[in-house]
Amino acid sequence: MTLFDPETLRSVLGTGLLSFPVTHARPDLSFDEDAYREHVAGQSSLPTSGVFAAGGTGEFFALTPSEVARVVRAAVAASGDNKPVVAPAGYGTAQAVAMARDAEAAGASGVFLLPPYLTELSQSGLVAHVRAVCEATGLGVIVYHRANAAFGYDAVRELTDTCPNLIGFKDGIGDVDLMTRIHARLDGRLLSIGGLPTAETYALPYLEMGVTTYSSALLNFIPEFALDFYDAVRARDAATVYRKLDEFVLPYLDIRDRQPGYAVSIVKAGLRATGRDPGPVRPPLTDLTATELGELKALVEKVLPA
Secondary structure, eight states, X not given: OOOOOHHHHHHHHTTSOEEOOOOOBOTTSOXXXXXXXXXXXXXXXXXXXXXXXXXXXXXXXXXXXXXXXHHHHHHHHHSOTTSOEEEEEOSSHHHHHHHHHHHHHTTOSEXXXXXXXXXXXXXXXXXXXXXXXXXXXXXXXXXXXXXXXXXXXHHHHHHHHHOTTEEEEEESSOOHHHHHHHHHHSTTOSEEEEXXXXXXGGHHHHHTTTOOEEEESGGGTOHHHHHHHHHHHHTTOHHHHXXXXXXXXHHHHXXXXXXXXXXXXHHHHHHHHTTOOOOOOOTTSOOOOHHHHHHHHHHXXXXXXX
């Protein structure tokens, strides 16, 4: 296992596509560790820059803290020596601090701080929350700008100035003004990550704001397509990007948008459509219907390698 200091992690993650693997489940919804390890090993073998265990696509919100710890350890064990694994932390500050410390103990290379779900909070409270997590670990920390964890520029600047191991900012809101300010004024001190659902949709315009990488859910089940798409984005090959959006991503979004929560469900369905069933999503999410799965399978077959 190779350890990454925060600065090295920031540099490494920005060089390629980010893998956010699904978390495999048995029919009784328990964690299927063997299947998960096999999937993470496959994801880690791809030319990507990092693996984010039990993130949003990995159903962090539906796992217990003890399950998160198992998932992180399984990902670290399966990822290989040179691929950084970023572990999740979230919920209230005390729980997030405990998860960050456990991530370090598990051998993860970084911490992905998800929103403290439900609770409304001020900017000063959000700053205190992030600072507490950063102070609890020597690992590099990436914050997720989403839902109630909606950062203003002043909060981002204060945290960047006072938390040396805060290395990344993942945008899940689509705040172009904020992303532009971060890119223009923080002099590359934070790695900007595209994090809107199905990030490929926004990848090309976001590149102009310094967002060199994003979380690709498609990498789970059509990795060749996802990697080719990323290469086209980095090459600023707009013709190829928009052709691929039209042939797959936009029809995929049409299925994804039929039900709330399908952004995760459709990824597991994509694996199922390619013959690698990851098990069901956990409640309160719901799986695609049989009809929707059939539509997705027909769509996926059009872009699979010959």
